[in-house]
Amino acid sequence: MSFRVVIDSCGELTDEMKKSGNFVSAPLTLQVDEYIVQDDEEHFNQAEFLKKVAECPNCPKSSCPSPEIYRDAYDCDADHVYAVTLSEKLSGSYNSAVLGKNLYLEDHPDAKVYVFNSCSASVGETLIGLKIQELEERGLSFEEVVEQTEAYILSQDTWFVLENLDTLRKNGRLGTVKALVATALKIKPVMGSTDEGTIIQLDQARGMKKALVKMVDSIEEKKSSDPQERMVGIAHCNCPQRAEMVKEEILKRLPFKDVILVNTAGVSTMYANDGGIIVVA
Structure with a gap:
């Protein structure tokens, strides 16, 4: 078949x-003010898009x-x-x-x-x-x-740690998340999704590296029963070295059967922003 x-x-x-x-x-379709682009390989350019988002005071949108x-x-x-x-x-x-x-x-x-x-x-x-x-x-x-x-x-479970949550917050995707402050203190929330697919905060840490370690702690806790039967997916927004570090840290702790790494396409780039990491297992 x-x-x-x-x-x-x-x-x-x-x-x-x-x-x-x-x-x-x-x-x-993605939109940053007057700039509109279709999210496909022919039209979407990640570096150009991130630059336009960084320069625009308004929130990017998708349809x-x-x-x-x-x-x-x-x-x-x-x-x-x-x-x-x-x-x-x-x-x-x-x-x-x-x-x-x-x-x-x-x-x-x-x-x-x-x-x-x-x-x-x-x-x-x-x-x-x-x-x-x-x-x-x-x-x-x-x-x-x-x-x-x-x-x-x-x-499946989903985790992510982002350099900033501006797009998610402005687009109303963080309705149930309360403790999203302390940008000046470099507090990075460790986020996840519920079984229904809504976003929740799982933990937080000061600085990106510590937040990623806390994320891996959560992965280890939730997926320790049958890792050899599962694949892990890691998506990164313009930060391949950070993704490799997360992959190594995960595999140090759990013997997953395979790990795939991908660079975020347009929609995920819009929400993850430069430097964001998403893990699904």
Whole structure:
């Protein structure tokens, strides 16, 4: 059976995923004042975008792919089609993907299409895409892939430490987070996501390095039972050395079966800002 996975552009595609032909990206649109860019490889330039965000007093914005973009992405020769979107609590991308599915099924009522709410973002979506690929390559049925992927999503945890939280705060993505002050003291919150995909504060530390260590402490605590069965994804915004340091620290403590490192695409760059680190396991 052939398959296709449509991942909105908050999820990064690895080089291997791009080469496989089984993955396509549904681009969001990014806006910094009058500057508007589509979040895809052809149009998005991370360095240029970070410069515009740094220079602009106003908050950057994103808009999700239209239902028609999703409908067109589903229209292929694959037997099984899946979509993976960033958390429904953070974006309208999930609802748009579902609307696109309904549009597609009007003309293709027998098609097998399923939309996953990642309850995460960024490299969390990447890992879900890789889980779908693993299950498909094992020859599981469409229904089994859906069931086991949904279970995998429930087992995922997301952590992140950012140099600044301005974009998340201005865009209202930190509604439940209270203790976000002390910029002058260099306090860095260690953030995570709930099972539903909302953002919470897990811990905090003075300085980026100490905050990253606290993040790894939390990863060790939550994932110590079966690390050899799991992959870890690390997304970094323009800080590969910091990502490598986090990877080494994680692998010192837990024997995960694999770790993938990706540079953030447009949407994740907008929220993570320069120097941000996101980990999903």
